[in-house]
Amino acid sequence: MEAQWREWARAARRPVAITGAGISVASGLPTIKREWRGVPLKEVFAKEMFERDPERFYECYREMLLDWREAVPNEAHRALARSGACVITQNFDGLHQKAGSERVLEIHGNLRELICLGCAALYPAHVAETNPLPHCPSCGELLKPNIVLEGEEVRHFATAVDWVGEADLLLVVGTKLDMQPVGGLPKICEEKGVPVIVCNKAAETVLPELFASR
Numbered sequence: 001m002e003a004q005w006r007e008w009a010r011a012a013r014r015p016v017a018i019t020g021a022g023i024s025v026a027s028g029l030p031t032i033k034r035e036w037r038g039v040p041l042k043e044v045f046a047k048e049m050f051e052r053d054p055e056r057f058y059e060c061y062r063e064m065l066l067d068w069r070e071a072v073p074n075e076a077h078r079a080l081a082r083s084g085a086c087v088i089t090q091n092f093d094g095l096h097q098k099a100g101s102e103r104v105l106e107i108h109g110n111l112r113e114l115i116c117l118g119c120a121a122l123y124p125a126h127v128a129e130t131n132p133l134p135h136c137p138s139c140g141e142l143l144k145p146n147i148v149l150e151g152e153e154v155r156h157f158a159t160a161v162d163w164v165g166e167a168d169l170l171l172v173v174g175t176k177l178d179m180q181p182v183g184g185l186p187k188i189c190e191e192k193g194v195p196v197i198v199c200n201k202a203a204e205t206v207l208p209e210l211f212a213s214r
């Protein structure tokens with residue numbers, strides 16, 4: 001940890017964190033690099049895959065639900081919750097909320113809901129547990145897990161830009177931010193001279209130390 005980080009963390013009044021899959025690895029959740037039945041998750045979570053073979057997609061989704069139900073937040077999620085940081089997350093595992101973070105933007109959606117492709121009604125994920133291919137009871141259209149697939153637009157991006165624009169410290173945790181438009185967010189801080197901390201290793205020990213006084 002760089003010496004300056006502690007000082008920045010102590011002084012921050014409006015910290016914002018951008019998080020990715022790396023923060024949930026210590027909670028036992030897979031990154032997109034893992035495979036499901038020989039297929040990289042990255043491919044399973046592509047829009048074409050859902051459109052071509054939604055039943056297969058749902059098989060993978062149901063297995064992910066099992067992992068996700070058992071997953072608990074780790075010390076990195078808890079430290080961010082204690083710090084009071086606003087969290088912009090690329091994860092759909094809900095662990096920031098489980099840890100107690102109050103302001104969380106799920107820019108890639110979440111696993112706990114299904115959304116109707118016809119009328120946009122939301123249903124709880126368990127609807128998919130007994131039904132191989134769930135449809136909307138109200139309009140009859142196919143339901144889709146309420147997550148952003150590869151090839152779809154991220155959500156709440158304007159709000160994310162606002163949050164980052166008001167931050168006095170930006171933390172980038174467990175993500176290389178190699179995807180656009182999210183990858184451009186740190187630049188907003190850099191241009192204003194707002195400090196940016198990038199923590200892609202051992203966040204579950206670094207973050208609790210960083211926010212030890214909160």
Ligand SMILES: [Zn+2]
Nearest residue numbers: 116119136139
């Ligand atoms: Zn519907």
